[in-house]
Amino acid sequence: MSDVHAPNLRWDDPRWLARAISAVVEGEPAAEPLLRTAYAAGGRARTVGLTGPPGSGKSTLVDALARLYRKSGEQLGIVAVDPTSPFTGGAILGDRIRMQAHHADPGIFIRSLATRGALGGLAAAAGGVVALLDAAGKDRILVETVGVGQDEVDVIQLVDVTVVVLVPGMGDEVQAIKAGLMEIADIFVINKADRGPDRLEQEIKGMLGLAPNAHAADAWRPPIVKTVATEAAGVPELAAAVAQRLEWLESHGGLAAHRAAQWQQRLRQLARDRLAARLLDPLLDDARVAAAAGDVVAHLADPYSLVDAWIAAALQR
């Protein structure tokens, strides 16, 4: 991977970019100089995250949105964060299928990320990929996540505008999902809206009415956009809602301030990761940790005393 080092930057070469992204995702030594350069150069791209429960048709919606942005001449990056397994290679397979759909279009660069194996966590890896796509001159980057857990919330902290995608009639636990996604949504999409009348829109409105600042004069009120992604219906309206949100951010403190607020959490996490890599990783070889784990299970030591002894040893080095 010597060709991804800073002196040989070739941001406009998709094959080089793909290798650079792999270096970041896999935590290769070349990753850090690449990311330092990317963060120094970046910040131009607008980033949009789409999240929601499984089965809501996010991938189809992302593809339809990408086609719309391409028609206005934008260069696009797509980062698809998929649950996967080393055992089935799910994400990579999906990547290839989607790459074929956009095969003729060099203006769209697609990368899938698996939920395991990324150094420093999935969100850190996704942030690195977004930074590289940004530095590579993409006008807009779409980040798609499957799921409703903390991973997805962390990924969404990387983007300027967050779209939560729901579908009518998803079952008993949708109430809990909606609650979890409610506070991160800038825009709601009701996809598969052709399924007929449903209580979903009224439920979303009801929950939005409970928000602490729902009635403040100047608050952003998340719009609800209805789409049928398979027919690209409602997609222009979604793009318009994204543009409105970006305009609102510019007129309420600015996009830079919004991004700075997101970077606070990211910097804290990065500090934790790098501190552990520096002090703990050299000390905690597998044999030492395995012996300690055996002691915990055998009640020979409590976990706190063990860990405190490790930290004391790390600080004395």
Add this chain to the structure above:
Amino acid sequence: MSDVHAPNLRWDDPRWLARAISAVVEGEPAAEPLLRTAYAAGGRARTVGLTGPPGSGKSTLVDALARLYRKSGEQLGIVAVDPTSPFTGGAILGDRIRMQAHHADPGIFIRSLATRGALGGLAAAAGGVVALLDAAGKDRILVETVGVGQDEVDVIQLVDVTVVVLVPGMGDEVQAIKAGLMEIADIFVINKADRGPDRLEQEIKGMLGLAPNAHAADAWRPPIVKTVATEAAGVPELAAAVAQRLEWLESHGGLAAHRAAQWQQRLRQLARDRLAARLLDPLLDDARVAAAAGDVVAHLADPYSLVDAWIAAALQR
């Protein structure tokens, strides 16, 4: 919370236990002595985790399983890990609804955990709750998680037996979910199996056949149990599968060895959390982090240089 300190342990008082759990979840100073005591005393309870995508009917299945175990006289703990929001109070509401269903039964202790606000992460908090319930003398602890992300995988590392709950016909993205859950499943449940013939069972068998050790003579082969949780159908078969898995673990290295393998990851995470709490938290007040985040967005500094300077300062203290 002085009454949750070690000298006043009252493990058999449900109201005291509820307050002790709150102290752990909220990271109060009383939490650490409580947990040291709990880890030293515990290890007796058998723990079963149930996970799967939203809408799979996990809560109903957990309740049916709990009723079955209660019939054989077991003392039960249930830990329900729910996505929630400070804004709707989803988890707490769900907790109250479920508590009412078991109101007449002091042999079941139920606690919901939200996906935010727990110090050191949701899995660490769930581990603490399980340890307290174990120390309080529960025979069996059921841990239920909603979702398919890394949080859920981490939670599942706390339990002896992992049950993955799926339902027929959940839509396009189920393939990806199944891939993500495949490697953590000890037992599969096809819930709502009365929905009629479906390809799900064949798909699961097909994926299991691809597992690296699927054909080893001595490998555990995850059984597939069909249930209709609303009618408690298939629940005795699920309990039998759980018992078989526990017996298999005892005859293949022992449950203690299985738990020790899980503790390796937990100890590494605990070390990271405590190291950050000791070195970084005193240094990184909000004003400092906010200023740094502004510098990143303004391209006055790259995140790595900033974080490395923090770490250097922390180590010089």
